[in-house]
Amino acid sequence: MLGFLEKVADYTKEAVSAAKYLVDGLGVTFDHMRRRPVTVQYPYEKLIPSERYRGRIHYEFDKCIACEVCVRVCPINLPVVDWVMNKETKKKELRNYSIDFGACIFCGNCVEYCPTNCLSMTEEYELASFDRHSLNYDNVALGRLPTSVTSDPSVRPLRELAYLPEGIMDPHELPANQKRAGKLPTQIIKELQADKSQEEDNNNSSNIVPNKLNSTN
Amino acid sequence: MNIAYSTELICFLILSAVIVSGSLAVVLLENIVYSAFLLGGVFMAVAGLYLLLNASFVAAAQILVYVGAVNVLILFAIMLVNKKEKLKPIKGLKTRKLISGGVCGGLLILLLRVSITTKWNLPGPTSIGEEATERIGEHLFTDYLLPFELASILLLMAMIGAIVLARRDISISTGDINDFKNKKSLINKKIPLLSENSLK
Amino acid sequence: MNSGIDLEMSFTQGVQNLGLSHELAHLLWIPLPMLLVLVSAVIGVLVTVWLERKISAAAQQRIGPEYAGALGILQPMADGLKLLVKEDIIPARADSVLFTVGPILVLVPVILSWLIVPFGQNLLISNVGIGIFLWIALSSIQPIGLLMSGYSSNNKYSLLGGLRAAAQSISYEIPLALAVLAIVMMSNSLSTVDIVEQQNTAGFLSWNIWRQPVGFVIFWICALAECERLPFDLPEAEEELVAGYQTEYAGMKFALFYLAGYINLVLSALLVSVLYLGGWGFPISIDWFSSLIGLSIDNPLVQIIAASIGIVMTILKAYLLVFLAILLRWTTPRVRIDQLLDLGWKFLLPISLVNLLVTASLKLAFPITFGG
Ligand code: SF4
Ligand code: SF4
Numbered sequence: 073m074l075g076f077l078e079k080v081a082d083y084t085k086e087a088v089s090a091a092k093y094l095v096d097g098l099g100v101t102f103d104h105m106r107r108r109p110v111t112v113q114y115p116y117e118k119l120i121p122s123e124r125y126r127g128r129i130h131y132e133f134d135k136c137i138a139c140e141v142c143v144r145v146c147p148i149n150l151p152v153v154d155w156v157m158n159k160e161t162k163k164k165e166l167r168n169y170s171i172d173f174g175a176c177i178f179c180g181n182c183v184e185y186c187p188t189n190c191l192s193m194t195e196e197y198e199l200a201s202f203d204r205h206s207l208n209y210d211n212v213a214l215g216r217l218p219t220s221v222t223s224d225p226s227v228r229p230l231r232e233l234a235y236l237p238e239g240i241m242d243p244h245e246l247p248a249n250q251k252r253a254g255k256l257p258t259q260i261i262k263e264l265q266a267d268k269s270q271e272e273d274n275n276n277s278s279n280i281v282p283n284k285l286n287s288t289n
Numbered sequence: 290m291n292i293a294y295s296t297e298l299i300c301f302l303i304l305s306a307v308i309v310s311g312s313l314a315v316v317l318l319e320n321i322v323y324s325a326f327l328l329g330g331v332f333m334a335v336a337g338l339y340l341l342l343n344a345s346f347v348a349a350a351q352i353l354v355y356v357g358a359v360n361v362l363i364l365f366a367i368m369l370v371n372k373k374e375k376l377k378p379i380k381g382l383k384t385r386k387l388i389s390g391g392v393c394g395g396l397l398i399l400l401l402r403v404s405i406t407t408k409w410n411l412p413g414p415t416s417i418g419e420e421a422t423e424r425i426g427e428h429l430f431t432d433y434l435l436p437f438e439l440a441s442i443l444l445l446m447a448m449i450g451a452i453v454l455a456r457r458d459i460s461i462s463t464g465d466i467n468d469f470k471n472k473k474s475l476i477n478k479k480i481p482l483l484s485e486n487s488l489k
Numbered sequence: 490m491n492s493g494i495d496l497e498m499s500f501t502q503g504v505q506n507l508g509l510s511h512e513l514a515h516l517l518w519i520p521l522p523m524l525l526v527l528v529s530a531v532i533g534v535l536v537t538v539w540l541e542r543k544i545s546a547a548a549q550q551r552i553g554p555e556y557a558g559a560l561g562i563l564q565p566m567a568d569g570l571k572l573l574v575k576e577d578i579i580p581a582r583a584d585s586v587l588f589t590v591g592p593i594l595v596l597v598p599v600i601l602s603w604l605i606v607p608f609g610q611n612l613l614i615s616n617v618g619i620g621i622f623l624w625i626a627l628s629s630i631q632p633i634g635l636l637m638s639g640y641s642s643n644n645k646y647s648l649l650g651g652l653r654a655a656a657q658s659i660s661y662e663i664p665l666a667l668a669v670l671a672i673v674m675m676s677n678s679l680s681t682v683d684i685v686e687q688q689n690t691a692g693f694l695s696w697n698i699w700r701q702p703v704g705f706v707i708f709w710i711c712a713l714a715e716c717e718r719l720p721f722d723l724p725e726a727e728e729e730l731v732a733g734y735q736t737e738y739a740g741m742k743f744a745l746f747y748l749a750g751y752i753n754l755v756l757s758a759l760l761v762s763v764l765y766l767g768g769w770g771f772p773i774s775i776d777w778f779s780s781l782i783g784l785s786i787d788n789p790l791v792q793i794i795a796a797s798i799g800i801v802m803t804i805l806k807a808y809l810l811v812f813l814a815i816l817l818r819w820t821t822p823r824v825r826i827d828q829l830l831d832l833g834w835k836f837l838l839p840i841s842l843v844n845l846l847v848t849a850s851l852k853l854a855f856p857i858t859f860g861g
Contacts, residue, residue, distance in 0.1 A: 087836070097820040105547040113552075292512040322640060326587065329633050345619050349626035357629025357662070361655055364636050368652060419618030422679060 110242055117228045118221045119243075120235070121195035123257075126178045128196040129171055131214035135190035138164040142182035142191060150176055171214060173199055174207035194218045301341055307334040325367055329360040343416035346425065526603045534751040538565040540808070541815050548819045572744035580737050584641035591638025592738070592745035598627040598634075599752045606759045607681050609769050609799035620680040621673065624760065625666050628715060631749075632658050635724070635734055638746075642737035650733025653826065654724035658715050660830060664837035665711035668704040671841075671848040672697055672764050675859050681760075685768030693772040698765045700859060703844045705765045707837055709810075712757035714833070716750060719818035723826055754814060755807065762806035769799030 112119055121127065138155040154168035171182075183191045196218035201207055221229045230243040231252075238253035240246065255263070311331040315324045332355040339348035379385070417424060429437050500521070504514035539554070539562055546553025554561025579585050602624045605617060617623055632655035639651015673679055675697070676687040688696050698705050714721040725733035735746050762768060824832065852859040 094821065098816055101548050101816050101820045104550060105544070107550050109546070109550050109552045111550075111552045292516060296516075322587075326633070326637060333630075345617060346622070349619050349622050353622075353626040353629050356633065357626065358659070361629075361632050361636065361659060364633065364640075365652065365655065368636065368640055368648065422619065 108242055112230055112243070116226075117230050118224075119232050120221050120229050121197070122232060122234070125195045125197075126180050126193045128173060128194050128199060128209075128218065129176070129178075129183065129214060130192045130194045130217065131169060131171070131211060132190040133166070133169065133211045133215060135188045136166055136169060137188055138166045139187060141185050141187060145181040145185045147177065147179060147181065148175060151182060169211040169214070170208055172208040174204045195220065297341060300337070304334050304337045304341070307331070308338070322364075322367055325360065325364050328363065329356050332356045332360060343418050344421055345419075346422045522604070526600060530600055530603055530752050530755070531748070533755040534748055535565040535569075536808075537751050537755055537811055538568070540811065544812065544815045545819060548816065569744065572740060572747070575740035577740040577742060578737075580643060583643045583737060587637050587641035588737075589742070591634050591641060591734075592742045592749070594634030594637060595631055596634075596745045596749040596752075598630040599749050599756060602627045602756055603752075605681050606756065606803075607685060607763065607768060608803050609796045618678075618680055620678075620682070621669055621684070621760075621764070622679045624756075625662065625669065628658070629662060638738070639734040642734070644737055646730045646732075647734050647736045650724045650730045650736070653730075654717065654734060657717070657721065657723060657829060657833075660833040661711040661714040661721075661837070664707050664833065664841040665715065667838075667841035667845055668701075668708040668711065669764065671701055671704045671845050674845075674848055674852060675700065681763050681768070685763055685770065688767040689770035693767060693770075696765065696767040696770070701765065701844070701848070703840060704848075705761070707841050707844065708764065709761060710832075710837060712761065713814060713817070714829070716753045716757055716814075718754065718814055720821040720824055721829060722823060723829060726823060754811060758807040758810035758814070759803065761810050762803060766806045768806075769803045771798055771802055 136153075138153050140153050142151045143149050143153060150171055152168070152170045152172075153166070154170075155164045155166045157163075158165045178193070180193055183193050194217070199207060221227055231246065232243075233241070235252045236243060236246070237250045240250075308331055311327050311334065315327045315331065318324050318327070333352065336348040336351040336356075339345075339351060500518055501511065501514040504517055505511060509517075542564065543553045543561070545551075554564035557563040557567045579588055605620045605623055635654040635658075636651045639647045639649075639654070642648070672684060676684045678684065678687075684697075713719075717724050723733075724730070725735060730736070735743060738746060848859065
């Protein structure tokens with residue numbers, strides 16, 4: 073009898089705690105309702121892609137030396153370099169170059185390894201088309217520059233989360249001069265360099281031996 | 290003949306047509322699922338008849354019990370074992386059908402005779418309408434207490450029987466299943482759906 | 490209490506004044522309530538759909554529908570229109586008759602149940618004596634429609650969804666009915682009007698929720714289960730069953746299921762407010778209020794104000810509950826089928842039986858507060 077009562081008591085306890093958790097959960101959901109939406113109304117508002125955004129590849133025909141390094145480093149040997157050997161000048165003559173963005177994974181290897189820097193990654197990501205074959209960009213299409221989000225008059229550019237000031241989640245109605253949290257990579261490099269030169273100055277003035285060690289390093 | 294009476298008559302005729310044709314279809318249709326659904330329709334039409342008699346409580350109870358419980362259970366059973374296979378041809382099906390048809394016909398004639406020869410006390414007692422609920426409760430707990438209790442005992446027995454039939458004979462101790470240290474315990478404990486004992 | 494405004498009487502009298510017989514006037518009256526029910530149910534659904542989308546969006550820090558009308562208020566209409574003009578597909582190997590009848594059988598009982606929802610003393614379609622029992626009986630027809638559409642779609646997922654829906658609504662109907670029974674016992678009547686009146690003696694202090702807190706919780710859980718709302722939306726669990734019994738449906742037939750689901754939600758919320766939250770009753774008793782101003786309760790002005798307050802109160806309470814249901818939808822995860830049946834049979838059923846027993850004994854002990 074006592075065992076049964078104990079069971080009933082345990083059961084009731086469990087039920088009560090379950091109800092408590094349910095109410096807690098409801099509280100969380102309710103609390104969320106007063107937070108402002110962070111929606112980016114896409115075709116009218118767009119996020120500004122970050123500096124290192126890996127979008128559609130830009131290609132400069134005139135710089136390319138048809139070395140095919142990009143093909144070799146590509147995980148799927150994607151770029152098509154169409155060249156012929158000019159017997160007289162003994163030089164490669166580039167005829168066509170194309171990348172199929174239906175297959176490209178935007179890893180950026182080709183951009184990294186191109187010896188002449190004729191490949192670069194843009195901030196364009198709106199590549200949708202009605203036919204997957206039109207995703208195969210030739211050198212003319214690859215040479216086009218994308219419209220930047222910030223210069224498009226029909227689009228309201230919004231900053232990405234990482235570029236917002238500390239503690240702010242909503243990019244709307246943000247004054248343009250508000251700085252992002254943390255430092256920019258360029259700033260960090262500059263500071264590092266300043267530190268270094270200062271250190272060197274210190275070292276120079278105090279001691280010569282460590283300086284020599286430094287230089288051997 | 291006023292409007293109320295004629296609408297009542299029309300409703301009665303429609304409902305009875307639905308009941309008669311529906312029940313015939315329940316018996317005669319080949320597809321058992323159709324029969325089951327039509328049975329639900331017949332039950333609902335019967336509830337409609339009760340409504341015509343101003344017995345709304347009985348009508349609602351009819352729908353709740355027969356449509357909501359009995360018919361749904363029948364459908365459940367049919368759908369869970371719904372195998373599309375041809376039934377084995379039974380020997381002498383025709384004579385069987387003839388015999389059962391004859392019995393049913395005889396029953397019908399008997400009932401008709403009774404209903405024609407009996408002197409119905411027309412018009413019957415006036416319906417009490419909304420008070421019926423209370424009256425039913427009163428009767429159930431006074432004059433008809435014994436049958437009421439007997440019926441409930443019968444239902445209890447049926448319930449216990451169902452539990453006994455559905456119960457597995459082996460009991461799985463939950464402690465073993467949650468025994469995470471000894472991971473094999475779950476694999477070793479193959480749980481048969483029906484233990485050997487219950488099949489004997 | 491007063492008799493308030495009697496719509497039917499005034500209508501029939503108005504028509505009779507035009508020179509028609511009493512019976513003809515009554516015949517003319519019959520289709521009107523049905524029309525009224527249809528219109529109010531559909532409007533209720535439109536509002537609920539809009540609320541659902543907006544509140545869901547707010548809970549997830551989205552915006553929700555925005556461009557169709559101000560604040561997207563016409564979005565449900567646009568949805569409905571889209572479903573209306575979509576192609577009506579019947580799968581090739583489906584059973585076309587049952588496939589068509591199924592959604593109708595799901596929708597009609599729900600709409601019929603609106604007959605018993607009172608918005609005021611006489612502001613209901615029909616004050617049937619069996620009131621709330623009619624609703625329970627009608628809602629038991631629904632599983633048949635679900636089974637029918639599940640079976641006739643000729644699709645495994647549909648069949649499983651239909652079976653789940655039927656199992657769910659059968660098992661939750663019992664605690665639901667028992668919770669209602671406790672209320673009925675206290676008010677000595679099945680009629681929804683009597684149930685509300687019995688609660689409106691002393692403002693919000695006399696609401697049933699104080700006398701039946703457990704019953705309230707049971708009823709609300711069961712109502713959510715009957716509506717297949719989120720913690721219990723197993724019959725259409727997307728991750729397992731595609732869309733359950735609705736998988737093969739498109740166009741208007743799908744819209745019927747959609748409508749039935751939302752009408753059922755609004756109806757359940759209305760019934761909770763009728764059964765537990767005092768229905769059309771204002772938190773402060775109107776009698777007391779009118780005597781404060783010094784107007785008699787039979788004054789036509791007071792009557793009209795009281796009636797409109799009644800309607801507003803009923804709808805307000807119902808929509809508060811709808812809001813709670815939407816919030817619950819985004820808070821609770823879906824239960825498993827065995828958890829669902831466990832909750833129904835091992836938790837709610839015994840609790841509601843105990844609740845019933847306790848109510849009966851309290852009624853014997855304190856006949857004044859618990860209805861003599
Ligand atoms: S790696 Fe650069 S230069 Fe070489 S083929 Fe590719 S694009 Fe041209
Ligand atoms: S981005 Fe990567 S996948 Fe695309 S072409 Fe360059 S190397 Fe190939």
